[in-house]
Amino acid sequence: MKINVGVFFGGRSVEHEISIISALQVIHSIDRNKYNVVPVYITKRGQFYTGNDLEDIQNYKDLDRLLSRSKQIVITNHDGEKVMTEYPASIFRKGRLGTLDVALPVVHGTNVEDGCLQGYLEMLDIPYAGCNVLSSALGMDKIAMRMVLKEAGLPVLDYVWFYSKRWFSDPTGVYADIESKLDYPLIVKPANSGSSVGITTADNREELEDALDLASRFSNRIIVEHKVVNLREINCSVLGDYEKALPSVCEEPISTEKILSYKDKYMNEGSKGMSGAARQLPANIPDDQTALIQDLAVKTFQVLDCSGVSRIDFLIDGDSGQVYVNEINTIPGSLSFYLWEATGKSFTELTEELIQLALKRTRERDNLVFSYDTNILAMKGKGGAKGLK
Ligand SMILES: Nc1ncnc2c1ncn2[C@@H]1O[C@H](COP(=O)(O)OP(=O)(O)O)[C@@H](O)[C@H]1O
Ligand SMILES: [Mg+2]
Structure with a gap:
């Protein structure tokens, strides 16, 4: 039996369209002799769709038409089987559209690549390719990633980070913090955007102000680092x-x-x-x-x-x-x-x-233990239901 591979793409991210391109490249490269390929497209509003029409890039020019020719689905775990069911349910049709054996996330950016899609797949217990929740989240966050890499002795540029709220309430403090630790020219980035969105360089304090205002529109956490000139x-x-x-x-x-x-x-x-x-x-x-x-x-x-x-x-x-x-x-x-x-x-x-x-x-x-088969709430007379917390 061929393995059903769900290629997940799209999502509520500024890199939505890039994900569609990446995913279709993947869909057309998987070995069809070994695998059934199932496109699972996540719209910008977070709805899930499947269907053959999702495999052709030309069809995305008219999204309404494409979605009307595709099927909206929910994915559920039925005794270990990961079932795609048509949504909304209809009394006239059998809603079951197929099962997924493994997922291949081809998503880019916030709300998907950052561990969100991976967490969703973990909850459903669907095996999936690529990074787990932790590494996905670390990879998306420019601040957390630098902290871990620095601790591991890997070379990262010196940086300063803060919440954008603080930039609005205490700009003098933020300037002092940045200018005492870093020399101009600087580069200012939202902590978790991608594709260069919201990133600008600053050669002086005036430009720094604009750069901080811009970055604050994209994230509530900002990172500033030295700009490499050459x-x-x-x-x-x-x-x-x-x-x-x-x-x-x-x-x-x-x-x-x-x-x-x-x-x-x-x-x-x-x-x-x-x-x-x-x-x-x-x-x-x-x-x-x-x-x-x-x-x-x-x-x-x-x-x-x-x-x-x-x-x-x-x-x-x-x-x-x-x-x-x-x-x-x-x-x-x-x-x-x-x-x-x-x-x-x-x-x-x-x-x-x-x-x-x-x-x-x-x-x-x-092979790891995730839960115990005993139900402590069913234990009588041992104070089980009182617990310790
Ligand atoms: N410290 C830096 N000095 C000089 N240029 C930088 C620096 N950091 C980023 N850049 C430039 O900005 C681009 C986008 O920054 P990056 O950190 O890669 O964010 P993104 O996640 O948006 O790709 C880089 O590809 C590079 O051209
Ligand atoms: Mg980059």
């Missing part, structure tokens, strides 16, 4: 899990603006998402720097307890030669398949490994 950016993907993880070749994305923008990343060749962005591949850097970046990429991936395929982005300060981990994308655009093709692994092989890693994690998880 900058080179290098990305490296990692595939595996806590036991075994391999780095891909490195790429150097090519930007047309001061900082790598949404436009650079996605709008060069609209329908190709991240795989259509301009890049130097492999990156033209010395071998020892490639080796260092690959080593740091694997360490970052494993310290954060990542699984599946991630992309770790680095900043190189051309003046000092220092390499910094900038961020991890726990579900990278186009799943970084172009980096793996350049490393000698086809997109189909990549999706195969992701599914197998998901099943491996589930087998390991099944």
Whole structure:
């Protein structure tokens, strides 16, 4: 029997459309001889849909029509079977549309990639590919991620962080905090957005004010760090899990603006998402720097307890030669398949490994104890129902 793979995509995120592109690339790369592919599209309002029409990118131009030709579903766990049922229920039709054996999340951004979708799949007990709840959440949060990486001795830029509420109530304190710890030029980022949204640089206090106002519109937590002026950016993907993880070749994305923008990343060749962005591949850097970046990429991936395929982005300060981990994308655009093709692994092989890693994690998880079969509320005369709390 073929395994049913649910490819989950979309969601309430500014990167919704990028996710559609990434997911359709994945859907068309999975080996159909081994797997039944089930698209599960999450709308911007959080409704779940399935249906064959969701597999064609052209259909997304008229979303109302696409949804009217697809089926809205709810997913439930029936004695271990993960069943998709048509919603709303109809007395005239059998609502059961099929089952899912494993999920492949291909979502980007807040409310989905950050552990939300992963938590939903955990609750339903559906095996899923990629990072777990913790690593997804850490990967999305620029502050928490830096704290963990710094503690693990990995190189990150010095930073200052605070709640945006404090910026509004105590701007003098925030300026003092930033300027006592960091030198201009600075770069200001919302803690958890992506695709360069809400990020600006500041060469002086006036620009800092604007940058802080802008970032505050996107997150209630803000991070400010030193801006690397003589900058080179290098990305490296990692595939595996806590036991075994391999780095891909490195790429150097090519930007047309001061900082790598949404436009650079996605709008060069609209329908190709991240795989259509301009890049130097492999990156033209010395071998020892490639080796260092690959080593740091694997360490970052494993310290954060990542699984599946991630992309770790680095900043190189051309003046000092220092390499910094900038961020991890726990579900990278186009799943970084172009980096793996350049490393000698086809997109189909990549999706195969992701599914197998998901099943491996589930087998390991099944050996852990999550609950006891005894019901302490059914125990009589031992004070069971009184408990200790
Ligand atoms: N410390 C920095 N110094 C210089 N440029 C930076 C720095 N941090 C980020 N950038 C630029 O801003 C872009 C977006 O920042 P990043 O931290 O990667 O956020 P996002 O999650 O939105 O991709 C980077 O690709 C890089 O071009
Ligand atoms: Mg980035």
